[in-house]
Amino acid sequence: MSMTTRFIDGRETGLALGKILCVGRNYAEHAKELDNPVPSAPLLFIKPATSAVELETPIAAQFDHGEVHFETELALLVGERLSRVSGEQALAGIVGGGLALDLTLRDVQSALKEKGHPWERAKGFDGACPLSRFVPVPAGIDWRALGFRLDIDGKRQQTGDTGDMLFDIPALLEEMTRTFTLEPGDVVLTGTPSGVGALPRNAELSLALSLGLEAVTQTR
Ligand code: ZN
Numbered sequence: 001m002s003m004t005t006r007f008i009d010g011r012e013t014g015l016a017l018g019k020i021l022c023v024g025r026n027y028a029e030h031a032k033e034l035d036n037p038v039p040s041a042p043l044l045f046i047k048p049a050t051s052a053v054e055l056e057t058p059i060a061a062q063f064d065h066g067e068v069h070f071e072t073e074l075a076l077l078v079g080e081r082l083s084r085v086s087g088e089q090a091l092a093g094i095v096g097g098g099l100a101l102d103l104t105l106r107d108v109q110s111a112l113k114e115k116g117h118p119w120e121r122a123k124g125f126d127g128a129c130p131l132s133r134f135v136p137v138p139a140g141i142d143w144r145a146l147g148f149r150l151d152i153d154g155k156r157q158q159t160g161d162t163g164d165m166l167f168d169i170p171a172l173l174e175e176m177t178r179t180f181t182l183e184p185g186d187v188v189l190t191g192t193p194s195g196v197g198a199l200p201r202n203a204e205l206s207l208a209l210s211l212g213l214e215a216v217t218q219t220r
Contacts, residue, residue: 002016002017002018002049002050002052002185003016003017003049003053003054003131004016004017005017005077005096005131005133005134005185005187006133006134007133007134007136008133008134008135008212010133013077013079013095013096013134015077015078015079015095015184015185016185017052017131017185017186017187018049018078018183018184018186018187019046019047019048019049019180019183019186019187020046020048020049020051020100020129020131020186020187020188020189021044021046021176021180021182021186021187021188021189022044022045022047022073022102022123022188022189022191023043023044023167023176023189023190023191024036024039024043024044024045025038025039025043025191026042026165026166026167026172026190026192027160027164027165027191027192027193027194028164028166029194030191030192030193030194030195030196032194033194033196034196041175042167042172042176044175044176044179044180045119045123046124046180047102047123047124047128047129047189050126051123051124051125051126051127051128051129052129052130052131052187053127053129053130054130054131055100055101055130055131055132055133055207055215056215056216056217057130057217058217058218058219058220059101059103059127059130059199059205059217059218059219059220060127060219060220061103061127061128061219062105062125062127063201065105065107066106066107066108067105067106067107067199068103068104068105068106068198069103069104069105069106069196069197069198069199070101070103070150070152070157070158070196070197070199070205071101071102071103071104071192071196072099072100072101072148072149072150072157072158072160072192072193072207073100073101073102073160073189073191073192074097074098074099074146074148074160074189074209075097075098075099075100075131075134075187076094076096076097076098076169076187076188076190077094077095077096077097077098077185077187078093078094078095078182078183078184078185078186078187078188079094079096080093081093081181081182081183081184082173082177082181082182083181084177084178085173085174085177086170086174087169087171087172088170090170090174090182091169091170091173093182094173094188095134095136095137096134096135096136096137097134097135097137097141097146097209097211097213098131098132098133098134098135098209098213099131099132099148099209099213099215100129100130100131100132100187100189101129101130101205101207102123102128102192103123103128103129103130103199104123104128104196105121105122105125106122106198109122109123129189130217131187132207132209132213132215133215135209135211135212135213138211143162143168143170144162144163144165144168144169145161145163146161146210146211147159147160147161147162147209147210148160148207148209148210149207149208150195150205150206150207151205151206151207152200152203152205152206153200153203153204154204157195157197158192158193158194158195158196159193159195160192160193161193162190164193165190165191166191169190172188173188176188199219200219201219201220202220203218203219204216204217204218205217205218205219
């Protein structure tokens with residue numbers, strides 16, 4: 001059974017979590033820090049619903065497979081079926097905003113990339129997507145002016161500003177729905193800003209999104 005998605009007041013959204021559609025290298029500074037070229041079209045990949053866990057659950061990632069990198073990302077909860085729609089139409093189908101960690105087995109991913117193999121083992125494993133509760137989308141929201149951050153043990157690690165995205169949210173959703181139908185309960189991860197790094201063990205992670213979301217979790 002897939003995870004139940006909830007609003008920040010604990011209410012169920014009524015949407016069972018589906019697939020998690022993600023974009024790589026959507027912030028120039030992050031592409032640069034990993035020596036990746038800035039893409040001319042969004043680099044898309046999918047994490048399965050089984051990779052998701054509630055953000056507040058202590059993270060027991062696969063620490064025996066090399067470095068586990070954290071990538072803090074704005075997460076969008078899809079409320080209606082979206083297929084080949086414009087960016088504006090797609091935005092109307094987003095019912096919640098939250099945060100996710102796109103956990104990545106970086107050493108595994110580097111080895112797979114070298115061989116030209118798919119990334120699923122590095123990004124789609126069980127527990128690879130700690131996911132917060134969702135804030136209902138406020139009327140008149142400016143998707144280009146959202147801020148978010150990650151602190152680890154009280155030290156700022158990542159700050160994100162959706163105004164810095166290479167492909168903004170409407171453009172991203174339009175491009176995604178050309179290839180992948182988004183269904184109610186699917187989640188879109190919008191890419192990580194710079195500052196990614198190896199997740200330390202026995203640490204406290206504190207995340208915040210300017211929609212009024214704060215969440216705390218631990219690593220084991
Ligand atoms: Zn990512």
